[in-house]
Amino acid sequence: MKVLLAEDNYQMLEFMYDCVPWKKKGLQVSGKCETGTEAWTAAKKDVPDIVITDISMPGMSGLELIEKIKELNPELESLVITCHDDFEYARQALRLYVCDYILKEKLEPDMLGEVLDRTLLRVTNKKAQKQNMHQWKSIAEQSKSSMKKEWIRGLLTHSLEAPPSSGMEFIEMDFSGLTHIPVTARVINTEEEGRLPAVEKISHETVEKTMEAESFICSLQDMYWLFPVSSSLSSGRQLEDMTAALKKMQRQLWQRNEMEICFVIGVTISGVKEMKRGLRSLAALKHEWFYMDKPGIYRLEDRLMDFQEEDIFCHYAPALDELKQLIVTESSSHVKTWVRTWTKILRDEQHHPDRIKSWAHKILTEVELKYHSLQHYSHKSSSVLYSEIHSLKNFSQLHDYLDSYIQKKIETAGRLQARMDRKEVREAKKYVEIHMDKRITMEEVAQHLHLNPSHFSRMFKQENGDTFIEYVTKKKMEQAQHYLLHTDRTVDDISFSLGYDNTSYFNKLFKKYNQMAPSQFRNIR
Numbered sequence: 001m002k003v004l005l006a007e008d009n010y011q012m013l014e015f016m017y018d019c020v021p022w023k024k025k026g027l028q029v030s031g032k033c034e035t036g037t038e039a040w041t042a043a044k045k046d047v048p049d050i051v052i053t054d055i056s057m058p059g060m061s062g063l064e065l066i067e068k069i070k071e072l073n074p075e076l077e078s079l080v081i082t083c084h085d086d087f088e089y090a091r092q093a094l095r096l097y098v099c100d101y102i103l104k105e106k107l108e109p110d111m112l113g114e115v116l117d118r119t120l121l122r123v124t125n126k127k128a129q130k131q132n133m134h135q136w137k138s139i140a141e142q143s144k145s146s147m148k149k150e151w152i153r154g155l156l157t158h159s160l161e162a163p164p165s166s167g168m169e170f171i172e173m174d175f176s177g178l179t180h181i182p183v184t185a186r187v188i189n190t191e192e193e194g195r196l197p198a199v200e201k202i203s204h205e206t207v208e209k210t211m212e213a214e215s216f217i218c219s220l221q222d223m224y225w226l227f228p229v230s231s232s233l234s235s236g237r238q239l240e241d242m243t244a245a246l247k248k249m250q251r252q253l254w255q256r257n258e259m260e261i262c263f264v265i266g267v268t269i270s271g272v273k274e275m276k277r278g279l280r281s282l283a284a285l286k287h288e289w290f291y292m293d294k295p296g297i298y299r300l301e302d303r304l305m306d307f308q309e310e311d312i313f314c315h316y317a318p319a320l321d322e323l324k325q326l327i328v329t330e331s332s333s334h335v336k337t338w339v340r341t342w343t344k345i346l347r348d349e350q351h352h353p354d355r356i357k358s359w360a361h362k363i364l365t366e367v368e369l370k371y372h373s374l375q376h377y378s379h380k381s382s383s384v385l386y387s388e389i390h391s392l393k394n395f396s397q398l399h400d401y402l403d404s405y406i407q408k409k410i411e412t413a414g415r416l417q418a419r420m421d422r423k424e425v426r427e428a429k430k431y432v433e434i435h436m437d438k439r440i441t442m443e444e445v446a447q448h449l450h451l452n453p454s455h456f457s458r459m460f461k462q463e464n465g466d467t468f469i470e471y472v473t474k475k476k477m478e479q480a481q482h483y484l485l486h487t488d489r490t491v492d493d494i495s496f497s498l499g500y501d502n503t504s505y506f507n508k509l510f511k512k513y514n515q516m517a518p519s520q521f522r523n524i525r
Contacts, residue, residue: 001123002030004048006039006065007081008057012104016052016081019109025116036060040068047072050119052112055082075126077119081107145200145217152216152224155276156283179229180275181242182266184282186289187220187253188394189260196220198257206249211242221393224279229268239265246297254295262289263297290353293394307352312359315345317487320363323406327367328433330414332407339402347395354390360402361389367409424449424456425463432475439499442468477513480506484522491518 003022007013013032022029027050031042037059043051051069053062060068066078083104102111187199200217207213207225216224227242246263253259264285269278281300288303319342326334346356365382392398428445445468446456460468476498483494495506510518 001027001049002046003027003050003052004031004039004043005029006033006036006053006057006062008034008054010034016112020113020116036062036065039065043069043072050077052079052081055080077123079115148216149218156280179268179270180226181229181268182278182282183225183263185223185261185263187259187261188293191220193219195257195259202249202252206252207245211245243297250295260295262292262295264300264303266300287353290394293396305350308349312351312355316359316362317483320366323363327410328430330410332410335403335406339399343395343399357389360398361386364405422463424451425460428460432472436476436479437497437499440472473509477510480510484518
């Protein structure tokens with residue numbers, strides 16, 4: 001702690017300095033000044049914790065000095081040593097909370113040290129009291145926060161006729177008389193609940209203090225505010241001020257914590273019963289949040305959605321065909337385009353999020369099954385895929401998940417296929433996948449690979465177990481199965497799309513491969 005000495009008598013100043021073991025007491029003398037003006041200049045440069053001063057000094061009195069330093073340090077402790085035994089001076093000293101008032105004629109060498117010991121003890125006790133006050137205040141705030149969370153949960157679950165009353169004393173709003181605008185929000189780019197205190201702090205700084213709003217921040221995915229509407233302001237002006245405060249909170253969250261938040265503003269409400277209806281309508285925005293994947297401030301009426309009733313799986317076959325092509329051709333650079341195209345189609349059609357996730361799960365499960373036979377392939381079970389996909393909160397997360405998943409599968413499948421097959425066989429298989437809609441002959445593939453047809457035929461059978469023509473037929477029949485199970489295309493259309501001009505020949509091959517006709521196979525779905 002720093003001590004400033006101010007005394008216009010040089011001998012007295014030195015006496016005060018020499019009679020106290022400052023360092024031993026944990027004190028540092030920051031200045032020895034012979035005038036009030038000099039002491040004030042020193043205090044401004046290095047603000048003291050304790051000042052020991054005479055009253056009558058050139059330039060500025062000791063009492064004036066104490067008063068000015070208290071403006072710099074409200075916690076200042078002060079001691080007056082003077083020859084003035086005057087009630088008026090003593091009265092002024094009391095007004096300034098001077099801790100001791102000592103007459104010079106009674107000052108003994110040990111007396112100043114004893115007074116400082118009492119001062120230090122008082123400072124220690126004040127700090128302990130202040131710390132206890134902070135702790136109790138923190139406990140009270142935590143209790144208030146917990147009560148508010150329980151209250152808002154109860155409000156959303158109890159019947160309208162019996163709104164919860166327990167905990168109302170913790171909420172500093174008159175819900176019975178005032179009108180409010182309810183707002184809900186979600187953090188959309190993280191679910192780390194350890195970051196909740198940062199949201200609470202920034203909400204307090206940007207929304208609650210400026211707009212006198214009441215907050216109910218239960219989690220990053222479950223937040224509510226109630227903004228009181230002042231009758232002196234028009235509703236339009238009130239909404240503008242509220243929106244400005246929410247935008248400020250958005251900016252602060254991003255700049256200080258890189259969190260993105262999305263707000264939805266509800267309809268104006270009055271009284272507890274209407275408030276329950278208004279908050280419940282916001283809480284009902286369960287599935288609409290999936291479409292709110294960018295920071296924004298929306299009106300409730302603009303976010304209510306009628307989800308598409310048409311079958312989303314009409315997009316399954318074409319999307320899967322394109323994806324298989326990407327994986328076979330190892331076209332990593334086109335993955336983002338595939339993901340962006342199909343997520344945009346699903347978003348524009350406004351399908352229910354659960355159906356979108358089921359669609360994505362079905363496609364990725366098919367990819368897993370296709371490559372499961374590869375040795376050392378890192379297979380992800382259907383249940384794990386289901387859990388991962390159905391935990392996604394919005395379209396952005398779905399987009400990133402699909403992109404990451406497909407990129408990894410292309411890399412893994414390509415690496416393992418290269419390890420298992422000769423380059424020529426791998427290129428032949430890739431050719432088949434790419435030209436599935438055409439009639440494929442062994443001669444044209446051999447020519448494509450710059451190989452002798454006989455040599456290519458022997459090499460392919462040796463590497464793959466089947467002849468090349470058997471392999472082509474097998475892949476086409478697998479694709480035919482897929483079309484029959486997942487599309488409404490006719491058998492003639494499927495036959496033609498797989499390079500067969502004669503439907504009867506296609507039916508014969510399909511029956512030989514599957515022990516049943518195409519029409520019978522379709523009926524098993």
